[in-house]
Amino acid sequence: MSAELVNMEELREHVSDASSYHLPDFIGHFDLPSIGSFALTKCMVVECFAALLAIALFVPLAAKMKSGKPVRGRLWNLLEATLLYLRNEVIVPSIGKKDADRFAPFLWTLFFFILFCNLAGLIPWFGASPTGSLATTAVLSLFVFLVLICSGMKKFGIVGFWLGQVPEMDLPFVLAIFLKPMLFVIEVVGMIIKHVVLAVRLLANMFAGHLVIAVIMGFISAVAGGSALLWGGVAFASVLLSVALNMLELFVAFLQAYIFMFLASIYIGMAQHKH
């Protein structure tokens, strides 16, 4: 039983953040460097990888698009089509044509950073999804919140933006004195909750997916001491199921990046218009 627990622990370490890479035994394990109390972790490496990948893809794409002519090549067309889709089908409808291009770089960066982090988390041995950690999703959500507040205050003024949070209603003065502050508090708390949920939704989806795969693979070690037939059957089913779940994870990686960016653009868009 203790051997099984060690195995489960090892599996969980594969899907969670760690400061060392557990590679197959014939390659060995190696620790990531640390400076004082600050230790580099797998999530940090993945984030750097995602950032570098985004730079490596989009800086050349920008150079190719500079001429104004359509780009050539499958990869560049794929990237350009994705950017155009997000801009024309998500950002412009949410924020409006006038302001969309101001926020497009932020929202594109958000989408591709999350997507690449999600996808990198699926790479065996290398991966630990940073988006499966609250620290990452909360920071990204915080940036959306800051962009929303700053852009709203820039557009309507500090007082105008905060007063604009209360929906306009024709209330008698006496009622308005009580109701409007309450509505203000509810709206502001609602705004904060929206962003907390934004962070938790991404976190929960990514973490849950990895954990389920880890648990399913853990079944193999859980029955390792039993009969060979049982072990073989469980191993076969677990591998098949985890392949299927990995495919689902691939889809979820795209879906959650899209949802995060979609909701972020809706929230930002709402801050650009009075209600």
Next chain:
Amino acid sequence: MHRTEFFSKTLPLKSLGSSLSASVVFLLYWLETATVFAQETAEASEARLDPLAWKGDLALWTAVVFLLLLLVLSKFAFGPIVKALDQREKNELAKVEATERANADAKALLEEYRRKLDDSNEEARRIVADAKKEVEIQADAIIESARTAAEQERARAIKDVQAASDAALRDLAEKTADLATSLAGKILKERIDPQKHSELVQSAVEKMTNQ
């Protein structure tokens, strides 16, 4: 759509009431997590496996990496891409406008050519009709003139024939008179026998015939 209604549809939280209660739960949970964070050094390995555990170093790292990425991509990738897309949009619009203009020009040109073609057809028809009329007039004139000429020719011929006939008759009469006179003179001058008389008559007739 009202905001509240919108969020009740887009977010999993059904109403603001449940949002509030959820927020309280989250705040409590975060407070608890913050407490755990304070004791994290002792339980570092456990904290790593908790998805809601707050990892300050990862948060800071994420913020720095994301901001740097945003800066680099905005400056060197997405900024220029937005400009390029705007430029492309302007170019496309200009192309569409130019195409529409060209189309309008082509239509106007086509209309003008059609009009010209109609005019030309009309002109051609008119020319042909005029030509026919002209030809008919000319033909009539030619026929008339030919007829007149023929008439004149005929009249002249008749006149000539008449004149020739008159002249011949006159000449014959003169010749006949001369011959008769000469014959009479000869008859008178010579007594001739019937044979001689017959030869003289015969000779006179032949002379007349030859003349």
